[in-house]
Amino acid sequence: MNILLDKCVARHPAARDHAPPALRGLNLSVTHGEHVAIIGPSGAGKTTLLHLLACALKPDSGSLQLGGRNPWTLARGQLQHLRGQLFLAPQVPPLPPRQRTVTAVLAGRLPDESLWASVRSLFYPTDMALAERALARFDMSDKLFERVDRLSGGERQRVGLARALASKATLFLVDEPLSALDPTRGQQAMESLTGSARERGATLVTTMHHVEMALQHFPRIIGLRDGELVFDLPSANVTPQRLRALYDQHLDELSATTPPPSSEPLTAPAPVVTPCR
Numbered sequence: 001m002n003i004l005l006d007k008c009v010a011r012h013p014a015a016r017d018h019a020p021p022a023l024r025g026l027n028l029s030v031t032h033g034e035h036v037a038i039i040g041p042s043g044a045g046k047t048t049l050l051h052l053l054a055c056a057l058k059p060d061s062g063s064l065q066l067g068g069r070n071p072w073t074l075a076r077g078q079l080q081h082l083r084g085q086l087f088l089a090p091q092v093p094p095l096p097p098r099q100r101t102v103t104a105v106l107a108g109r110l111p112d113e114s115l116w117a118s119v120r121s122l123f124y125p126t127d128m129a130l131a132e133r134a135l136a137r138f139d140m141s142d143k144l145f146e147r148v149d150r151l152s153g154g155e156r157q158r159v160g161l162a163r164a165l166a167s168k169a170t171l172f173l174v175d176e177p178l179s180a181l182d183p184t185r186g187q188q189a190m191e192s193l194t195g196s197a198r199e200r201g202a203t204l205v206t207t208m209h210h211v212e213m214a215l216q217h218f219p220r221i222i223g224l225r226d227g228e229l230v231f232d233l234p235s236a237n238v239t240p241q242r243l244r245a246l247y248d249q250h251l252d253e254l255s256a257t258t259p260p261p262s263s264e265p266l267t268a269p270a271p272v273v274t275p276c277r
Contacts, residue, residue, distance in 0.1 A: 001067045001085060001171040001203050003030040003053060008062035012048045021060060022048035024227040032170075035194055035204040037218035037235075039211055041247050045227040046207035047091075050173045053205060054088040055079065066171070087169035091176040093160025097149035101140070104148055104159055105131040108167035134162040137192040139185075153180040161189060165196045172197055174206040178213060186210065190217045211243060 005028040012022040022045040030036055038046050051057040052064060055071045063070060071082055087108065095104045106127060128144070135141045138158040148156060157180045164172055177193060178186040194217050197204040208214040214221055215235045223230040223238075223246045230246050231238070 002032050002065070003028065003171075003203070003205070004063075004065040005029075005052075006063045006065075008052065008064060009060045010045075010048055010052050010057055011060065012045075013051055013057055022227050023052070023059075025062065026227070026229060028222070028229070028232075030203060030205065032203055033201050034220060035197060035218050036206075036220045036222060037214035038205065038207045038222045038224055039209070039214055039246070040224035040230070043226070044224040046224055047175055048227075049224070050088060050175050050205070050207060053171070054086050054173050055083050056088065085169055086171045086173060087164045087167045089160050089164045089172070089174040089177065091157075091179055093156060093163065095148045095156055095159060097147070099148050101135070101143050101146050101148060101151070101159055102128055102131045105134055105162045105166050108134075108163040108165070108169075130166055131162070134165040135159070137165060137196060138162055138189060154182070154185060157181060158185070158189060161193055164193075170200075170202050172202055172204045172206075174204070176207055176209060178208070178210050186213060194218075 005026055007025045007027060008023055009021045009025055010023040011019060015022065022043075024045075026045075026049070028049075038049065040046055048057065052059060053066070055066070058072055064072070066082060067085075069082070071079055074082065093104075109127070109130075132141050132144055135144060135158075138161060140155065140158050140162060143151065143155065143159075148159070151159065157177070161174070161177060164174065172193070174193065177189060181189055190213055193206075194204065196202075206218075215238060219235055220232070221235050221238045222232050223242070225246055231242055233242075
């Protein structure tokens, strides 16, 4: 799905009425099938941008087009259909604690199902093979019938990503997919997510604090700061100097998110990683 933003201004979903906008006249174009990572310090507007692309947030000004259409000019039914082609995976997936993992994963198909099929699926999952395949991409197939509240934080995050793979979305919008994962699990998750998106020809836009992972897995990197575009470059052109400029006065944050190798070490201490179960 193509994405086009023209001078978009938007506020964070939880911002107060008179708070300054999180996005300030942002211009952005993403072609169908592209994989893009958005990086930047905390408060840069990354999550707001994902909510904007997911049609969960209407721009204050400027325009947004998805697949050549402005979602906010569509009739209600058309907008609902468009939203069914998108999948927003938040940093903390909204998983009911007493729900089984298989049901949580198959919830990714709800936009394409009737009300009756959706209710029936809560009690009698109808495509367990699909859920098992999606979980297997994240080494979680043995948790198919586990209750969500018995999973670790990292496991719940991988269930949220498996839910995206179970959907029929042509646009994946993923917010900080590695925040609860150790380096090994994070590497596996990124390979599974990008590989699945590539297999179905889907567009993938993800926000990331893990700069090294972004550079490794995404051919295009967008740097945001204070709601404005700092750079939009092929990953090979994102140098340590550009990263320092992006994270100016936030070097401790850059170091804590596993920076790319550089001959000039950052002044911040090395990250402490707590592995998930």
